Amino acid sequence: MPRLTLANTVLAITVFSFTSLQVSADQNNAQTELTQQAKQLVAQFAGQLKPQLKQALQSGGAAHAVDVCAETAPAIAQNLSVESGWIIRRTSDKSRNPEAQADTWEQARIDAFKAAVLADDTQGLEYSEQTTEGFRYAKAQLTEGLCLTCHGKQLADSTKTALKTFYPEDRAKGYELGEVRGIFSLTKPVKPK
Ligand code: HEC
Numbered sequence: 001m002p003r004l005t006l007a008n009t010v011l012a013i014t015v016f017s018f019t020s021l022q023v024s025a026d027q028n029n030a031q032t033e034l035t036q037q038a039k040q041l042v043a044q045f046a047g048q049l050k051p052q053l054k055q056a057l058q059s060g061g062a063a064h065a066v067d068v069c070a071e072t073a074p075a076i077a078q079n080l081s082v083e084s085g086w087i088i089r090r091t092s093d094k095s096r097n098p099e100a101q102a103d104t105w106e107q108a109r110i111d112a113f114k115a116a117v118l119a120d121d122t123q124g125l126e127y128s129e130q131t132t133e134g135f136r137y138a139k140a141q142l143t144e145g146l147c148l149t150c151h152g153k154q155l156a157d158s159t160k161t162a163l164k165t166f167y168p169e170d171r172a173k174g175y176e177l178g179e180v181r182g183i184f185s186l187t188k189p190v191k192p193k
Contacts, residue, residue, distance in 0.1 A: 031135065035128045038137035038186045041080055041088060045184065048076045054146065062149045063162040069150070070097075070166050087189065090141065092182030096151075096163070096172035105136060106185050113140040113180045134189040141182050143175045151175045 052072050056065035074097075077088045091102040093110045102110055109127050116124030117140070125140040143151060150159060153174050163170050175181055 034135045042184045062159040066162040087187040089185045091185050094171040096167050096170045109138040134187045137186045139184045140180050143179045143181045
């Protein structure tokens, strides 16, 4: 009898650990799948925005491109959000648009991405996690040459004027190449039960 009990216990433990392994494997698969979706959406977002920005800069200069950025970027994010069911934003610790100020979770990501940049750790420039609000994904957006026209230390007067008109509380100037300008921040909200 004691033997049987032991066997049962072993069996129970084995079944239990298989089940929990299975559950965590399923969770991992789901998270990998969501991370892939998020990456793809970021690629789509950047893939639509950058050419429009470049084109606007070439055809009308920075002052005109500010317009494009102010209207096109949020519109692209909005369209992709509607299509995908994800909440898609760009945020920053020093935002230009006051609505793009990072929340607590995003701020933690930005701090970690800044540390990763300093450590030359390119793997550390994205992050995903299941939270109580939903599955969240963040990817660093670094400052490139193109960005300095509107986010750098020296801006043309016409650019400054255009920025002032749209963004009187602009904090997104003075960046240098390679710095973390902000993040793509995506959330797949938990479905209401
Ligand atoms: C033509 C000027 C211009 C250029 C060039 C430009 N931006 Fe911006 N950027 C803006 C404007 C205007 C906004 C505010 C958009 C809005 O209202 O949502 C903005 C907003 C952002 C935001 C959202 C957070 C915030 O500060 O409001 C990020 C992140 C960002 N830019 C990154 C970049 C990066 C990275 C580049 C280079 C690849 C770049 N920008 C190039 C004008 C520009």
